[in-house]
Amino acid sequence: MARIKQAAVIGAGVMGAAIAGHLANAGIRTLLLDIVPNKLTEKEEAKGLTLEDKSVRNRLARTGLERLLKEKPAPLFHKKIAERIEVGNLEDDLARLGEADWVIEAVVENLKIKQDLFSRIEKVWKPGMIVSSNTSGISIRDMVKECSPEFRKHFLGTHFFNPPRYMKLLEIIPTPDTDAAIVEEMKAFAEEGLGKGVVFAKDTPNFIANRIGVYGLAITFQKMLEDGLGPDEVDTVTGRAMGRPKSATFRTLDLVGLDTFIHVSNNVRENVDDPDEKKAFEVPALLQKMVEKGWLGAKSGQGFFKKVKGQKGSEILVLDPATGEYRPRKKLKAPSLEMAKRAKTKKEQFRALVYANDAAGKLAWHITKKVLLYSASRIPEIADDIVSVDRAMRWGFNWDLGPFEVWDAIGVEKSVAKMREEGETIPPLVEELLAKGGTSFYDRQPDHDKAFHLGGTFSEVEEHPKFISLARLKEQGKVIQSNRGASLIDIGDDVLCLEFHSPKNAIAADIIQMINTSVKEVSANWRGLVVGNQGANFCVGANLMLILMEAQDQNWPELDLMVRQFQKAMGSLRTMDRPVVAAPFGMTLGGGVEVSLPADRLQASSETYMGLVETGVGLIPGGGGNKEMLLRWTADVDPKDAIGLQNRVNKVFETIAMAKVSTSAEEAKDHGFLREGLDGVSLNQDHLIFDAKEQVLALSRTGYRAPEPKKIPVVGETGYNTLRLGAYGLLQSGYISEHDYKIASKLAYVLSGGTVPEGTLVDEQYLLDIEREAFLSLAGEPKSQQRMQYMLTKNKPLRN
Structure with a gap:
């Protein structure tokens, strides 16, 4: 390197x-x-x-x-x-x-x-x-x-x-x-x-991922024409329902470019000898005509889908293969799709779909069957083992499971029996597995993960030494404490990991409880703590539904207690006598940022999207986020430097009021969520927990001491009026609403330290108290509750 x-x-x-x-x-x-x-x-x-x-x-x-x-x-x-x-x-x-x-x-x-x-x-x-x-x-x-x-x-x-x-x-x-x-x-x-x-990969046409991925796209196209379906109906099935990206088949083709797809298909067809394989990669006449018309997909403005302006705004139309004209979109409806959506595991999801006897199930079975058979028949031509194929499809096409992982999910014996009934030829690789009494390609055990390679033998799946699998550690009995929302896991070298696993990793009472448990356990028996997980995102914030319900019921003592407990737990993380390293990645919003900021260090994935976004739901941060941001931005400012101090507070105000979210870990440094020279960035997210653990060990080796409580300089009443004046100008110019101004005023009060004199040094608890009061006040506002409700139902902010 x-x-x-x-x-x-x-x-x-x-x-x-x-x-x-x-x-x-x-x-x-x-x-x-x-x-x-x-x-x-x-x-x-x-x-x-x-x-x-x-x-x-x-x-x-x-x-x-x-x-x-x-x-x-x-x-x-x-x-x-x-x-x-x-x-x-x-x-x-x-x-x-x-x-x-x-x-x-x-x-x-x-x-x-x-x-x-x-x-x-x-x-x-x-x-x-x-x-x-x-x-x-x-x-x-x-x-x-x-x-x-x-x-x-x-x-x-x-x-x-x-x-x-x-x-x-x-x-x-x-x-x-x-x-x-x-x-x-x-x-x-x-x-x-x-x-x-x-x-x-082997030096063969289109290598691994494109060879299999383009084959899957091609046979899906052919099946659509055979069954008289539309691209929109097919995409209903071939997206998340089948463990594929939301762009499914035809939106993916539009994104890739139909001319590019034809080029890649022709590359295989012209360089393989098997007549059946050549036929599979033949370009359909419809696709050829679309390219001749210049309908190349997203880059030309239309392909299988086209956005048009109507009386009610923009609308996306879809190409009807039968007429060649665009029509309104529709979804394929089938019981199996609902069953797949309700499935708790990927295995249940795939089985619910591919074995269903409805239109969606039959389509999913045909595509899955063809891709599995093709993948198995191409080994060892394109790769030496099934692991490479599975990883290529997961990493290159964003499938949840690779072909052989899908085969295990739907059951090798059951699926092969069905394939044989339909007259399919079973590849030697699969026949060898079954002949040796195997029932799956992967043999999962707590202490290892074997995969079926060539010659009918199982071999260990090699993982990078920096990949720590929390799921595998849990299988091995490394869980120290656990509840519905979080677990405390031994990740080796006398370090524990606090893993969130609530829905969307949203913070509620169970996670707060486990944070407190972690502080006591680590302080007593371990070298340090990593706060991290391997979910889809690090943490999307506090449990908004719970906050809204308590506010609507006017249960203010309970909501006040919730916020106090959250603030106290964050304070415990910050002052624990053992090093704490947070490992954020992906969406790290609201409470997710508030969990990260008290840590001694952050080890972030390069793809970390951090933001205190509470203003978008009519609130301000309530778990200490305002206080932590002030600590970071005012740490090196002379309290007597009124202009310098005001400039720093202005920056914090702008970041929180505008709900700024970084587009990367590098940009998170601009907002003060990450610190240059202190916090680390991991380009490979698979190594994130390992890298965070190394940070803990490094702090521990150098005689770690918990940070002392600090006095924070505030701009006081003068600064409060300055911030409000800026917000008022935006209100008068029509950039923000009356309610936006109310939220901004509450935020300005907290970040200014209230009405104390300019340059006053206040303690952390004082800031937490006025932050909590402002949070509760806004939670009681009808328009804030409307914003919370809208976010929960529409998954986007409401401007009211």
Whole structure:
């Protein structure tokens, strides 16, 4: 890892620029190159530029870099990261490739162009430099067959998935000539340095994920036409009901681009020998006609779906395959879909759907059957084991379960019997499993996880040494304490992990109780505590339904007690005599931030979206969030510096009042949720608990002492009036409503420390008390209760 400090990406198209962006996210200085344009744009002509001007010669690479700053979702963790990317062109800057430790090719999918490029790269190549291609399907070996043996030793395929920042999968494709040490080095670097999940793929058409994923899309398309269904009806079944992303099949095709899908399909069809497989990848006439009309999907404004403006606002229409015209969307309704939605486990969900005898069940069974049989028949052609296939589909297509995990979920024996009844040929891999008495591909035991590989034998599933599975530890009996909302788990090295597992990890009495239990247990018997979990998100906040119910019932003593207990529990975390490290990731909102801020350190996933968002539901933070933010922002300010202090409080006020949410851990530093130089960031979320534990151990080894209670300087009545005046200006300008202004005024009062003199030093409990009073006051407001109700029912904020 240490030696890959500089990189170069050749090709500044959508994918190449995004790869350069993610390398920059990882702290790697990157040179982005593209060809020299052969003609001027109108703007360049108007400026009097020529083809020899540097700005013209670097235009394509510069355009790629500029696109990184505009695209959404953002390819960069923070806009300032773009400073790590330098642009150039392949004529003037080719020699500079020799400065790089890793060069990635991401040019057009044309073998001859790639071969010519690698021939040029070899002329400036320096021993030890790693070179790779991001091709999605062209033969890796053929690209460099004319290059020297030494160059080929350092060459391999590194297939990123789009968008590289967000998609976990990286397929590494070595050739027979690639040095094995280089392959292992790249795997380690990708996992540690780029946060990727790596699978090794064979040098075959479309490798693993696209080979299986595109096959699944193709057979789903064919089944839709056979059954006379619409894309909207199919997507009802092939999305979350089948453990796939919400974009399901046809919205996914629109996002990918129908022309791209055709290119990838043709790549397989033209490079395989099996007639049945060739037929499966034939492009349907309907799809071909859509592309000829320019209906390419999201990038052209219409594909299978099209957004139009109607009398009641925007509406999304869907293409009717039978007529070729767009019509209003409709959902396929079937009992099995409701049963799948109510299922408590993924196993129950899949079984409820694929074995149902209704329209949704039959469709789900057909697609599942075909994908499972195809996946099993392609081993060992595309991969050496089933684990690589399952991981590729989970990481590359965001499936909840890979094909062989799905097979286990629906029952291998039962499903194979049904397949045989329908005349299907069962692949040798599956026949071997059943012949040896096996009933599942994965043999889960508390102390290991075996997987069926080749030759009818089980092998251990290899996990990265930095992956700590909380689920596996619980299976092994490592739970110290547990209730409905949270568990306290021994994660080794004398460290415990406080895991939330309530619905959406929302904070209620059971979690608060377990926080208090954790403080007592860790203080008495352990070295420290990690607050983390491995759910969909770290924590979406307090239990809003409970707060609303108590407020509507005017049960103020109970609500006051709840808030007091929450504040007290956060204080206990902050002052415990053992180090505490919070490990936020994903959505970390409201109470989730308030749980994180008292920790001695935060070890956040790079994809952490933090925000104190209570104003969106008519409240302000009530669990100490205001106080903690003031502590952070005023820690190094002289209380006598009125202007400096006011500026810091203004920043906190703006962050909380506007319910700002970071788009990354890097951006969370701008808001003060993370601290530069103190808090850590993990690019690989699988390593988050491990990295947080290492922070605990580091603090413990250096003679940890709990922080002392602090006096906090406040801006007082003068600052309160300043904040209110700013909010009033927004009210008068029509930017906020009367109720927004009321909320802002309450927040301003808390952050100012009330009506005390400017520069007064107040203690933490004082701030907690006025915070709690303001929270309860707003909870009693009818308009705040309307906001809470709207959020619970519509899952979006109400402006009233």
